[in-house]
Amino acid sequence: MRKLFILGFVAIVFLSCNNKKEESPKLNKAEIEKELWKAIEARFYSWRDNNYDAHMETYHPHWRRWSLTSKKLLKKEGFINLWDYVKKNEEVIEMELEPIEFTIMGNGETAIVHFVSKETFKWIGPSEPSIYGEYMEKDSIYTGTLRWSDVLVKVNGKWQCIGGHRDKSQLKNSLSK
Numbered sequence: 001m002r003k004l005f006i007l008g009f010v011a012i013v014f015l016s017c018n019n020k021k022e023e024s025p026k027l028n029k030a031e032i033e034k035e036l037w038k039a040i041e042a043r044f045y046s047w048r049d050n051n052y053d054a055h056m057e058t059y060h061p062h063w064r065r066w067s068l069t070s071k072k073l074l075k076k077e078g079f080i081n082l083w084d085y086v087k088k089n090e091e092v093i094e095m096e097l098e099p100i101e102f103t104i105m106g107n108g109e110t111a112i113v114h115f116v117s118k119e120t121f122k123w124i125g126p127s128e129p130s131i132y133g134e135y136m137e138k139d140s141i142y143t144g145t146l147r148w149s150d151v152l153v154k155v156n157g158k159w160q161c162i163g164g165h166r167d168k169s170q171l172k173n174s175l176s177k
């Protein structure tokens with residue numbers, strides 16, 4: 001019995017040493033970064049173009065991000081409130097995006113993208129403090145710059161934002177009336 005056990009053990013060791021490991025496919029970092037950037041642009045340009053449905057498709061169902069105005073986590077289901085408030089009060093004039101850094105993890109299906117957005121918009125709402133605290137003057141042009149760190153996951157071949165962080169923009173009144 002002991003000889004059989006030793007023989008079986010030697011066979012297992014021998015077979016495991018001779019088996020070629022399946023190598024995971026090499027990740028094409030440049031291609032993944034292009035896909036990620038395309039997903040970021042799709043989200044921002046759907047915002048710029050007032051396309052709510054296309055915008056919401058860029059978010060994962062479990063998306064969460066801290067609110068800038070409360071101690072609550074924003075959820076995808078409640079995003080319509082933010083969308084409605086901003087869209088009734090501002091009109092995008094120009095939007096620029098600048099990628100800073102990509103971190104690709106796991107098997108290439110999770111990533112963190114750090115980038116900067118710069119937006120120029122016209123405040124079309126009433127002259128009042130915005131939800132972010134700055135006093136907004138009706139028909140004034142503002143420029144804001146935000147830094148973003150978005151976490152994206154690839155689901156069924158499509159990158160979706162599942163979370164992240166942005167810092168509060170420092171608005172600058174570019175031109176008055």
